[in-house]
Amino acid sequence: xxxxxxxxxxxxxxxxxxxxxxxxxxxxxxxxxxxxxxxxxxxxxxxxxxxxxxxxxxxxxxxxxxxxxxxxxxxxxxxxxxxxxxxxxxxxxxxxxxxxxxxxxxxxxxxxxxxxxxxxxxxxxxxxxxxxxxxxxxxxxxxxxxxxxxxxxxxxxxxxxxxxxxxxxxxxxxxxxxxxxxxxxxxxxxxxxxxxxxxxxxxxxxxxxxxxxxxxxxxxxxxxxxxxxxxxxxxxxxxxxxxxxxxxxxxxxxxxxxxxxxxxxxxxxxxxxxxxxxxxxxxxxxxxxxxxxxxxxxxxxxxxxxxxxxxxxxxxxxxxxxxxxxxxxxxxxxxxxxxxxxxxxxxxxxxxxxxxxxxxxxxxxxxxxxxxxxxxxxxxxxxxxxxxxxxxxxxxxxxxxxxxxxxxxxxxxxxxxxxxxxxxxxxxxxxxxxxxxxxxxxxxxxxxxxxxxxxxxxxxxxxxxxxxxxxxxxxxxxxxxxxxxxxxxxxxxxxxxxxxxxxxxxxxxxxxxxxxxxxxxxxxxxxxxxxxxxxxxxxxxxxxxxxxxxxxxxxxxxxxxxxxxxxxxxxxxxxxxxxxxxxx
Numbered sequence: 001x002x003x004x005x006x007x008x009x010x011x012x013x014x015x016x017x018x019x020x021x022x023x024x025x026x027x028x029x030x031x032x033x034x035x036x037x038x039x040x041x042x043x044x045x046x047x048x049x050x051x052x053x054x055x056x057x058x059x060x061x062x063x064x065x066x067x068x069x070x071x072x073x074x075x076x077x078x079x080x081x082x083x084x085x086x087x088x089x090x091x092x093x094x095x096x097x098x099x100x101x102x103x104x105x106x107x108x109x110x111x112x113x114x115x116x117x118x119x120x121x122x123x124x125x126x127x128x129x130x131x132x133x134x135x136x137x138x139x140x141x142x143x144x145x146x147x148x149x150x151x152x153x154x155x156x157x158x159x160x161x162x163x164x165x166x167x168x169x170x171x172x173x174x175x176x177x178x179x180x181x182x183x184x185x186x187x188x189x190x191x192x193x194x195x196x197x198x199x200x201x202x203x204x205x206x207x208x209x210x211x212x213x214x215x216x217x218x219x220x221x222x223x224x225x226x227x228x229x230x231x232x233x234x235x236x237x238x239x240x241x242x243x244x245x246x247x248x249x250x251x252x253x254x255x256x257x258x259x260x261x262x263x264x265x266x267x268x269x270x271x272x273x274x275x276x277x278x279x280x281x282x283x284x285x286x287x288x289x290x291x292x293x294x295x296x297x298x299x300x301x302x303x304x305x306x307x308x309x310x311x312x313x314x315x316x317x318x319x320x321x322x323x324x325x326x327x328x329x330x331x332x333x334x335x336x337x338x339x340x341x342x343x344x345x346x347x348x349x350x351x352x353x354x355x356x357x358x359x360x361x362x363x364x365x366x367x368x369x370x371x372x373x374x375x376x377x378x379x380x381x382x383x384x385x386x387x388x389x390x391x392x393x394x395x396x397x398x399x400x401x402x403x404x405x406x407x408x409x410x411x412x413x414x415x416x417x418x419x420x421x422x423x424x425x426x427x428x429x430x431x432x433x434x435x436x437x438x439x440x441x442x443x444x445x446x447x448x449x450x451x452x453x454x455x456x457x458x459x460x461x462x463x464x465x466x467x468x469x470x471x472x473x474x475x476x477x478x479x480x481x482x483x484x485x486x487x488x489x490x491x492x493x494x495x496x497x498x499x500x501x502x503x504x505x506x507x508x509x510x511x512x513x514x515x516x517x518x519x520x521x522x523x524x525x526x527x528x529x530x531x532x533x534x535x536x537x538x539x540x541x542x543x544x545x546x547x548x549x550x551x552x553x554x555x556x557x558x559x560x561x562x563x564x565x566x567x568x569x570x571x572x573x574x575x576x577x578x579x580x581x582x583x584x
C-alpha cells in the first residue's frame with residue numbers, strides 16, 4: 001500500500017476510535033487505537049525515519065493515536081494498560097516534539113503517583129533507564145518530573161505549575177524534602193513571586209527537619225515583604241510556628257504571632273490560629289523568664305490566649321492539646337487532665353502524643369498503676385515506631401513503682417524491638433532514624449541509672465559505654481557517669497564528669513543539681529558555689545523539686561531555718577506533681 005492509502009486508513013481508524021469514545025465505548029476505542037500503533041510500529045520498528053517531515057499527515061495521525069491511546073484506557077478504568085501505553089509511547093523516538101513528549105511524561109507521572117497500584121517496569125524498559133532504574137512507581141514518577149523540570153530550566157518547554165505540584169507530592173511521599181528544597185532553589189527567577197518562593201522553600205526545610213534553615217528563610221522573606229509594605233501572612237504564621245518548636249526563639253515567635261494577629265483582624269480562622277501560636281509562645285517565654293513576676297504574668301497570658309483560641313476554634317484539637325500541655329507545664333493537673341481527655345475524644349484516641357501526655361499527667365498525680373494501664377492501652381492503638389517510646393515510658397513507670405526486675409525486662413524488650421527495626425528497615429526517613437537512635441541511647445542511660453541504684457556497678461558501666469557509642473559528647477551521658485561515680489563515693493571524679501557535662505551544655509539542669517548536691521556535702525566555701533548552681537537551675541527550671549530540696553539543705557546548713565522550711569515545703573509539693581518523665 002502507498003503512504004497515502006495507509007494515511008487514509010489510519011485516519012479512518014482514528015475517527016472510528018474517537019467516535020467510539022464519544023458513545024462511551026472506551027475499551028473498544030482503545031483497542032482500535034492499539035491497532036493503529038501496531039501497524040505503524042511494525043512498519044517503523046526503530047521509530048519514525050528521518051525522511052518523514054513535520055508536515056506528514058501520517059505522522060500527525062499517529063501522534064494523535066499515541067496521545068489518545070493511554071487516555072482511553074484510563075477512561076475505561078484499566079490503569080495497568082494505560083501505564084503500559086504511556087511507557088510504550090515514550091519508549092521509541094517517535095519525533096513527538098517537546099510539547100507532546102512533556103505532556104505524555106506528565107500524564108504518566110500522574111498515573112504512577114495517584115493510580116494506587118504498583119506496576120514494575122518490564123525488563124526491556126529497565127535497560128533504557130540505565131543505572132537509574134526506578135524501584136517503584138513513585139520513584140519513576142519523580143524521575144519523569146525531574147526530567148520535565150530540567151526541560152523547563154533549559155527552556156525547552158514552558159513553565160507548568162502542575163509539574164512542581166506533582167513533584168512536591170512525590171517527594172512528600174518519600175520524605176526527601178531536602179532534595180525537594182534543592183529543586184525549589186533551582187527554579188528560574190520570575191516563575192514564583194520572591195516571597196512565595198521563599199515560603200515554599202521554608203516549608204521544604206521545615207518538613208526535612210531543618211527548622212533553623214527554615215527560620216532563616218522565613219526571616220529573609222519577612223524582611224523583603226516589610227520593605228515592600230506587603231506582609232506575607234503565611235510566612236508570618238510559619239515563622240511563629242517554627243519559633244513555637246524552639247523555646248529559645250520564643251520571644252521572636254511571640255512577635256511574629258502578634259504581627260499575624262494584626263494582619264488577620266477580620267478573618268476569624270486566622271485569629272484562632274494566631275492566638276494559638278501566641279499562647280504557646282507566651283508559655284515558652286515564661287519558662288525563659290528570669291523574673292518571677294514576669295513569669296507569672298506570661299503564664300497567665302499563655303492560658304488566657306490559648307483559651308481565647310479554643311473559643312474561636314471550637315473544633316480544633318491542636319488548640320485543646322496545647323491548652324492541656326500548657327496547663328500540665330504549670331502543674332494545673334486537674335485542668336490538664338480534662339483537656340487531655342477532651343483532646344483524645346476529639347481525635348478518637350488516634351494520637352500518640354495525646355496518650356503520652358495523659359499518661360504523664362496521671363503519673364504526676366502519683367497514680368502510677370493507672371498511668372501504666374494507660375500506656376498499655378496506648379500501645380495497642382499505636383504503630384511499631386510509637387510502641388518503642390511507650391515501652392520506655394512503661395519502664396520508667398515500673399522503676400517509679402519500685403519494680404526493677406519488670407523494668408529491666410521492659411527495657412530488654414525495647415532494645416530487642418529496636419534491633420529488629422534496624423534489621424528490617426532497608427531505608428527510612430532520616431527523622432525516624434534519628435528518633436530511634438536517640439530513644440536507644442536514652443534506654444541505655446535509663447538502664448545505667450537503674451543499675452546504679454541497684455549497686456550493680458559493672459552492669460551500669462556496660463550500659464553507659466553502650467550509650468556513649470551513640471553520642472560521646474552528650475551532657476546526658478556524662479551526667480549519668482557522674483551519678484555512677486557519686487554512688488561509688490568517688491566524688492572528685494564525679495565532679496569532673498559533671499563539669500564535662502556542663503561544658504558541653506552549660507544550661508543542663510540535672511548536672512547543675514547533681515554538682516550542687518555533691519558540693520553541699522563538703523560544706524564551707526563550697527556552699528556558696530552550690531547555692532549559685534541551684535539558683536541558676538531554678539531560674540531555668542523552677543519546678544525542679546531536687547533543686548529546691550538541695551537548696552533547703554544549704555539554707556539549713558547556713559542556719560536559715562525558716563528559708564529551709566520554705567524550700568522543703570516547695571520541694572515536697574513539687575515532688576507530688578512531678579511526672580516520671582519531663583513534659584517537654
